[in-house]
Amino acid sequence: MNPDSLVWPGDVNNNGIVNHTDLLYLGASLGSQLVERDSISTNWEGMGAPFNVPAAFNNVLPSIAFADCDGSGFIEELDADAIEINYGLTHDNLLQDEFIKTPGLFSEIYFPTSETLFIEASNTYEIDISLGAENSIDEFYGLSFSIEFNTDFVDINSVFFTLENDWMDLDQQGLLQFQRINGNRLHVAISRKNRMSTNGGGVIGTVSLIIEDNVTELNSAVEIMGIENAEIVNQNLNSYQEVYEGNFIVDFINPIHTVRPDNFKIYPNPSSNGQFLIEGLDSYESIVITDIMGRKQNFIFDKNQIQIENFSNGIYFMEVTTKESKWIEKIVIQY
Numbered sequence: 001m002n003p004d005s006l007v008w009p010g011d012v013n014n015n016g017i018v019n020h021t022d023l024l025y026l027g028a029s030l031g032s033q034l035v036e037r038d039s040i041s042t043n044w045e046g047m048g049a050p051f052n053v054p055a056a057f058n059n060v061l062p063s064i065a066f067a068d069c070d071g072s073g074f075i076e077e078l079d080a081d082a083i084e085i086n087y088g089l090t091h092d093n094l095l096q097d098e099f100i101k102t103p104g105l106f107s108e109i110y111f112p113t114s115e116t117l118f119i120e121a122s123n124t125y126e127i128d129i130s131l132g133a134e135n136s137i138d139e140f141y142g143l144s145f146s147i148e149f150n151t152d153f154v155d156i157n158s159v160f161f162t163l164e165n166d167w168m169d170l171d172q173q174g175l176l177q178f179q180r181i182n183g184n185r186l187h188v189a190i191s192r193k194n195r196m197s198t199n200g201g202g203v204i205g206t207v208s209l210i211i212e213d214n215v216t217e218l219n220s221a222v223e224i225m226g227i228e229n230a231e232i233v234n235q236n237l238n239s240y241q242e243v244y245e246g247n248f249i250v251d252f253i254n255p256i257h258t259v260r261p262d263n264f265k266i267y268p269n270p271s272s273n274g275q276f277l278i279e280g281l282d283s284y285e286s287i288v289i290t291d292i293m294g295r296k297q298n299f300i301f302d303k304n305q306i307q308i309e310n311f312s313n314g315i316y317f318m319e320v321t322t323k324e325s326k327w328i329e330k331i332v333i334q335y
Contacts (some may be wrong), residue, residue, distance in 0.1 A: 002333075003248075004067050005048070005049070006046030006047060006048065006049075006315075007037070007040040007046070007047045007048075007049045007065060007066055007069070008044065008045070008046055008047075008067070008086075008089075009041070009044065009047070009070065009071075009072070009082035009086055009089050010042070010044075010069055010082035010083045010087070010089070011066065011079050011086075011091070012025040012026045012066050012069065012079075012083070012084065012304050013025045013066065013097065013098070014066045015094065015095040015096065015097060016090055016091055016092050016093055016094040016095055016331060017088070017089070017091075017094055017099070018082075018086045018087050018088060019087065019088070019089045019187065020023065020083075020087075020092075020144055020146075020180060020187040020188060020189040021144045021189060021231070021294060022083050022189075022235065023080060023142070023144070023176055023178045023189035023190075023191055024141075024142040024143075024144055024189060024231070024233055025066075025067060025157070025189025025192055025237065026067050026069075026080060026083070026176065026191070027142050027176045027193060028141065028191070028195065028233075028235055028236070028237055029064045029067035029075045030076065030077070030176075030193050030194075030195065031075065031076075031195065032075045033072075033074050033075075033246045034049075034060075034065055034066050034068050034074070035073055036071065036072060036073035037049050037068065037071030037072075037073070038071075039071055040070060040071040040072055040259055041070065041071060041329075042069055042081060042082040042085055042086065042170045044086050044089050046091065047071065049065045049066075049068065049071070051164075052099070052129065058080070062247070063196050069083070071079075077137050077176065077193070079329070080176060081179060082177065084178070087111075087180055088232070088324050089255035090284060093213050097231070099233060099237055099238070099239035100237070100238050100239065100329065101230060101238075101239055101240070101241045102238050102239065102240060103238040103241055104241060104255070105239055105241050105243070105317065106240060106241060106242050107131065107132045107136065107243050107244070108131075108132060108138060108243065108244040108245070108246065108251055108292050108314060108315065109129065109130070109131050109132075109143075109145055109223065109227050109230045109243055109244075109245055109246065109298075110129070110130055110227070110245070110246030110315065111127055111128065111129060111130075111227075111246055111247075111248045112128050112129075112130045112203065112315075113331060115174070115244045120328075122145075123210065123211060124158065124192060124208055124209070124210050125208065125209060125210075125211065125237040125311035126152060126162075126203075126206045126207070126208045127206060127207050127208075128203050128204070128206050128214075129161075129204055129205055129206065129207060129210070129274060130201075130202055130203050131143060131201060131202070131203065131204050131232070132201035133202070133203070133315060133332060133334075134200075134201050134202045135199065135200060135201050135202040135281040136285075137199060137200055137201040137232070138194075138199050139197040139199070139234035139235075139238075140197055140200060140232065140234070141188070141191065141192050141195075141196075141197045141198075141233055141235040142190060142192065142232075142233045142236045143188075143189070143190045143193035143204070143230070143231070143232050143233075144187075144188065144189040144190075144226050144230070145187075145188055145227055145228070145229060145231070145245075146185050146186065146187045146188070146227070146229050147185065147188070147207065147226070147227055147228070148184060148185050148225065148226050148228055149184050149185070149186070149187045149209070149222045149224050149225045150184075150196055150222065150223060152224065153211060153212050153213075153222060153224050154190075154209050154210070154225065155209065155210040155214065155304050156181060156212065156223055157187050158208070158209050158210035159181060159207065159208070159209050160179075160207070161179045161186060161205055161207055161211075162205050162206050162207075162208065163177050163187050163190065163204070163205045163207045164202075164203055164204060164206065165199030165266060166202075166203075167198075167201065167202055168192065168198065168200065168204065169192065170200070171194070171196075171198070172326050173185055173192065173194045174193055174276060175190055175191065175192060175193065175320075176188075176190070176191040176192075177189065177191075177194060179249045180222070182208075182279050186207070186327065187212070187313035188278065190204070192235075194275065195235050196235060197234045197235045197249070198242075200312055201314070209224075209225075211224075212220045219257060222249065223247050223248065223249050223294070224248055224249070225247065226245065226246070226247035226248070227245040227246055227247070228245055228284055230243040230245050231243065242261060244291075244292055244314070245292075246292035246294075247294050249294065252305040260325070260329075261280055261325065261329040262280075263279065263282075263292070264278075264279070264280040264281060264320075265278070265279040265280055266278050266279075266318070266329055266331065269331050269332060270332035270333060270334040271331070271332070271333050271334075272333075272334065273333075273335065274307060274308040274309075274311035274333050274335040275305065275306070275307050275308075276305070276308075276331060277305055277306075278304045278305070278306060279304065281304070281322075283318070283322060283323075284320060284321065284322050284325065285321045286319075286320075287299075287301060287304075287306075287318060287319070287320055287321075288318070288319045288322045289300065289306075289308060289316055289317070289318045289319075289331075290317050291314060291315075291316055292315055292316075293316075294319075297311070298310065298311070304326070308333070309310055312333070313333055313334055313335060314329065314331075314332070314333060315330060315331075315332050316332070316333065317330055317332050318330075318331055319327070319332070
């Protein structure tokens, strides 16, 4: 039998490996009914299946028969168990996860509170993750991403992702979700279940982690985690052309406060032209502006007015340091 006509339970996109991305293909297949397989099982072996069903998802997936992981003849949430059970197993030739990119669709996944933190060792911290700005995501059905952790400073066994589904599940149909630690990475996938996309944007959940004791020896800023391999898809598994991925930098220098002065203001925010006015900043030691990738931006600061040069739509972080304090402002350019 041709290996391409065998179902390996959990490898929903039939690319030779079971991973978190398979949950996106499963979520887009939920509710489909096929013919029951001769062998109803999630054991890791190639199994014959009925393939007299049409190709799905713009021919990205050869057949939705691969989504019937347990062979029951009905594609349902229970089929996700096979992804959990067989995660990381491989067969035949390995291929890249494949999606059809939608030209002109861009977004970003980042840590919106990516500010200077004053860390105490052995404490648990919860850090938000956002997908785009509020109401910036069109045709959302599923998301997969990974987070790489700097295990010199993070206890990888403490890492956990908690889903916050306010905007992803406004119709309260429920969400499929998957997470797995593999080495120094956390792999996450989220999918809607009703085969209908939604719109929204903003916080999707939090990552909790414990900082290792050795940070007390530091006197500098370090990157403790970064997001990678993010895919946003609609119900047809068409994905965004590009998703910009953020990192999280922690400053372990403790002598000053991370409290913004009460009279500090920056506006308009969002700005349509990269220009912001500032009030309540009589003096400062430094101002640094970065994008969500941590890249420093050139800007002009004159008479309480900041102009970011060569700007584009997106979210930026402005770190302000004075003699008394140090804090981060999230600023947005939207035109």
